Amino acid sequence: MDAKRSGRALSAEELLAGSSATHTVDVPGSLLNAGEAGQVTLRPLTVRDVQRVTQAAKEQHLLTSVLMVQQALVQPKLSVEETGSLSAGLLQFLLERVNEISGLAMDGDELEKAVRAPLARACFLLAREFGWTPAESSALTVGQILLYLEMLARQEPPAES
Numbered sequence: 001m002d003a004k005r006s007g008r009a010l011s012a013e014e015l016l017a018g019s020s021a022t023h024t025v026d027v028p029g030s031l032l033n034a035g036e037a038g039q040v041t042l043r044p045l046t047v048r049d050v051q052r053v054t055q056a057a058k059e060q061h062l063l064t065s066v067l068m069v070q071q072a073l074v075q076p077k078l079s080v081e082e083t084g085s086l087s088a089g090l091l092q093f094l095l096e097r098v099n100e101i102s103g104l105a106m107d108g109d110e111l112e113k114a115v116r117a118p119l120a121r122a123c124f125l126l127a128r129e130f131g132w133t134p135a136e137s138s139a140l141t142v143g144q145i146l147l148y149l150e151m152l153a154r155q156e157p158p159a160e161s
Contacts, residue, residue: 022074025097031090040094041075044102065095072098122149 022043029037045053049071057064063084069091070083083091099105122145127137129152140148 021101023097023101025094027090027093031087031093033087040073042072042094042098042101043074045072045098045104050102050104065091068098069094072102119145125149125152 020043022041025040025042027038027040029035032038045068049068053064053067053071057067066080066084069086070078070080073083073094086094096105119142123137123140126132126140126145126148130137130148137145
C-alpha cells in the first residue's frame with residue numbers, strides 16, 4: 001500500500017460526471033463590442049472532443065482554437081463560422097478558460113517542470129540533432145532514445161533505415 005495515497009477510490013460514474021459539468025464564465029466588457037461585461041457557459045472538453053478537434057484542424061493552430069471554443073460553448077451555442085468571427089482577444093480569453101476547466105492548462109511552474117523533464121529534453125535534442133519532427137522523436141521508445149543519445153555522445157550518426 002502506497003504511503004502517499006489518500007482519499008477514497010472513485011467510481012466510473014464519478015469520473016465521467018466531470019465531463020458533463022458546466023461553468024459560468026464572466027467575460028470582461030473590454031473584450032465585448034458592447035463594452036458591458038457578460039457571461040457564457042462552458043463545459044470541459046472530453047478526450048473525444050480533443051481528438052475530433054485535432055483531426056479536423058490538422059496543422060492549423062487557429063482553427064484548433066476556434067474548434068475547441070466552439071465545442072465547449074454551451075450558452076450561447078455558436079457555429080464554427082460564428083466562433084471564427086469572434087475577436088481574437090475574446091477567442092483567446094475563452095480558450096484559456098476552456099483549457100482551465102478541461103484540465104489542459106499549465107501554470108508557469110508546471111510548464112517549467114515539463115520543459116526540464118529529462119525525457120522531454122532528450123526528445124527535443126534528438127529532433128534538433130537528427131532533423132526529426134517532434135512527433136517522430138516522441139514516438140521512440142525509451143530504449144531507442146537512450147541508444148540515440150549514446151550515439152550522439154560518441155558522435156556516431158544513426159544508421160539509415
